[in-house]
Amino acid sequence: MPITYFDGAMNSPTATFLDLTRPYLAEVEARMRSDPSEHHPALADAIDHLLDSGGKRIRPTIVLLIGNMLGADIERVVTHAAAIEMLHTATLVHDDLIDDSLLRRGIPTLNAHWTAGATVLTGDYIFARAAQLAARTNSLRLMEAFARTLMTIVDGEITQLFDQEVHDFHQSYYKRIYAKTASLFEVASEGAALLADCDTDCVEAMRSFGYYIGLAFQIVDDVLDFTGDQLEVGKPVGNDLRQGLITLPTVLHFQDHPQAREWLHRLRTQGVLDEELETLIEEIRSSPAIERSLEEAQQFVHKGESRLDEMPAVPERDALYDLARYVVLRTT
């Protein structure tokens, strides 16, 4: 499957960020695949399979735009972008194994045809390769932020695994999506600013931009799980809820339906009838919770955009505004 960056945005008149990043994204792609270390052909095949499976490459795009906006050395920026996307890829490999997912983006996962052992090790190798790329940015601060982010991501997954009893769903949701998504957007953006040697305020502004855009991105992902075209998303509608995962639309819908906690407990402990689940998914799909979720995402995008206002008025900044808008407007 060819990689098609931002398919949705292609139809939008504001997709200038594509023109600005396309050549560099090709370099990021090459950097991810050009591992000079001697390694087993099965591993090389697995990495090719994973990278061929696509993904929007939104994290590298943000890195490239911020790095170029602030005038960082492009070689180091490309390396950082590759490190971030490899780290993201490694976490997906272990996630899919843990969740026993057989498809991602409609393409078979590694664990669908490999043993658990081979899948664990492939994820480990990609983590190591990501760390090597991060070290090659020649920034110790970036390297440390990178390691800290991996700790945050993994801690979030462990918390999700162990803490099935949640008291405050709204708070717990945000904590989880910070760990799962926003933390990586944060280090992607912060790291690009670090490579440009910009001052503390500027690094903090970009960290904050990444943080808000990451939260919004994940909320929209979770909304699309309910509203998206089943074929495009590659999963059944309401897949998260089917897995017992409570995302923002469900949290907000439950706020108006106090019996929900008991229902959820039943879903997790004894299971519920299929019809009951289908009914709930349909209810949420057509409820105001969808719109309210998108409003929360939109608010984060506004907060993120406001951090761009203080940045140099170059085409890359316009592209970052576009990208921020795309995050809430996208349909896949």
Add this chain to the structure above:
Amino acid sequence: MPITYFDGAMNSPTATFLDLTRPYLAEVEARMRSDPSEHHPALADAIDHLLDSGGKRIRPTIVLLIGNMLGADIERVVTHAAAIEMLHTATLVHDDLIDDSLLRRGIPTLNAHWTAGATVLTGDYIFARAAQLAARTNSLRLMEAFARTLMTIVDGEITQLFDQEVHDFHQSYYKRIYAKTASLFEVASEGAALLADCDTDCVEAMRSFGYYIGLAFQIVDDVLDFTGDQLEVGKPVGNDLRQGLITLPTVLHFQDHPQAREWLHRLRTQGVLDEELETLIEEIRSSPAIERSLEEAQQFVHKGESRLDEMPAVPERDALYDLARYVVLRTT
């Protein structure tokens, strides 16, 4: 179980390296446990369990002795030692999961009482923590060597998983133990020299010392799998061979018994009779292959020791000679 560094060496009159490193090893231990990041209590418990399970801490000991011999900053040396031992710990967590091992050093492994998912994630977290510690040594070269080593280790395990048909057992054995053990001893030693800012020759000498000691250490481990006291080692005698793993004693024994390749193929494809396996293990235990394996280890130790000759004649150097001798003399 209290941690007892080098129990075997305690009875040896040359165990001066213990006196030189004991206080710093306590700092390494504290560094490994003092993770300031917010993380789930289950994760903290798991890490405590893993670190309490002991291990000889031979890698941190080498780091401390080389670092102090060359006058590196002790804070950075302790951090590097902790990073190396955490990396080692993380690889054991994933190894035990992949091999489905329920005991290590006679103590239940994480996967013995946790789900595969929780075990994968705990290993990931410890990898990330190791990377964070490595970044805190403030040496980009060390950081990159560290990442490269993780790639080497994982590639070795993947090769072992995929390449069951081996043509040259001797060569394949050395390739495997380099990836599995010597590569980490190498980066432990090389890294300590890097922190001391010693010149290229000195860094190379210490890298080489670690390399040879690491090879010898693993050979002795593999010999002890045949000859060790079953209770002390915590595994049945000949455990490696029972798992289909061909180590040096078996390689050397097979050199005198050309029918071995066919036998091995049978072990891996259709299994062999228990009595047949017990007989072979007994044959190897009492064969000259044991002594010849130890001679190969001894030769590596000599090569490693020769790299010490060019180092400053301080007590830490004497301790490193002692440690090198201990590697072949140890009984656990």
